[in-house]
Amino acid sequence: MKPHGFLWPLSIPYGVAVGVRNRLHDLGIFKSVHAGVPTISVGNISAGGTGKTPFVLELIERISKLDPRIRGKIAVVSRGYGRSTKGTEIVSDGKKIYGDPFTCGDEPFMIADNSPRTIVIVDEDRVRGATLAVEQFKAKVLVLDDGFQHRRIKRDLDIVLLDGRNPLGNKLLLPAGFLRESVASLARSDLIVLSKSAGDDSELAERCDRMRELTGKPVIATRLVAKHWRRIGKAEIEGVEQVKGKRVVAFAGIANPRSFFETVEGFGSEIVAYIPLPDHCNYGKFILNKIAHSFSANRVQWLVTTEKDASKLPPILKLLPAYALAVRQNVVVGAEVLDEMLRKTMISTS
Secondary structure, eight states: OOOOGGGHHHHHHHHHHHHHHHHHHHTTSSOOBOOSSOEEEEEESBSSOSOHHHHHHHHHHHHHHHOGGGTTOEEEEEOOTTOSOOSOEEEEESSOBOOOHHHHOHHHHHHHHHOTTSEEEEOSSHHHHHHHHHHTTOOSEEEEETOTTOTTBOOSEEEEEEETTSTTTTSOBTTTSSBSSOGGGGGGOSEEEEETOOSOHHHHHHHHHHHHHHHSSOEEEEEEEEEEEEETTSOOEEOGGGGTTOEEEEEEOSSOHHHHHHHHHHTTOEEEEEEEOOTTOOOOHHHHHHHHHHHHHHTOSEEEEEHHHHTTOOTTGGGSOEEEEEEEEEEEEOHHHHHHHHHHHTGGGO
8 A cells, every 4th residue: 555644544453552562562571582693583564665675784794794603604594575485495505595586575585595505495484594593503603684673683783774765654553654663663663774875975964963863772873785796597787778778568566666767767778668576476477467568569679677586587588688787775975884783783793
């Protein structure tokens, strides 16, 4: 459901339920447990679209650089939203990938595929998943993917991502707005990230200062940076500039497909057909036929999509010139703040 301000009366019972649950955690009536190793939560207070997965990948790389002994001993624990299974699934043990996007969820699979030495586990009971990561796979650091609302696990560092282009939206809760929790919940966070920010570094520094004044929390900013195009189903890598001047069909099943389309247009390509799809889209026959027909009918040179979508495409579509855009969240304001907080969090691993 697309949020609309006139739905604000429906936000009241939702807000009350969320508030009561959080209060019970605050009072200790709902118990939280610690996994026994440094635990970092990456989450948000909005309904998707903040770039958590690219940020988790950036976080894993930073932790590994700060302490090379940790590489191979970092575990990501996720619910595995949109997967076809229940219970515990081992996506990767840090040596081999066992899962796929359908049984484990597209985002956990993307993390495992892009960070092959990272342990990735999905479980709707994240306490159980975290326990498995520590006891069986000997993880030394846990990263909770989309963990801000999951308060059964205590965390040593609570990171909340806000969309840097419109951090708080209309400030209304679902379904009237995009917020899963009120702005006041940011008081639980340790660090706020203005993610996917646009503008030059000085502008972003000013926005960080304003958000810091509003929340009283440390604030950093990241920018979404395109790395390259990868030919789906093949080992071919192309520079981001290679799409310039090409006629393309663009499709994306993410929280904000428009942002992907704008990125592709920014590279100088001509998008002759836009195919926005639901977040975590499963590519059934109807959608695949639509993409293939659009490719042939418009006589385009490339099909372009996101890494998350590429992982779910069947072999038949990979016969076409289809390319996935690899992106990362680069920290452009406050890198030293993030590194220092990570360093303090990992002291107990020394």
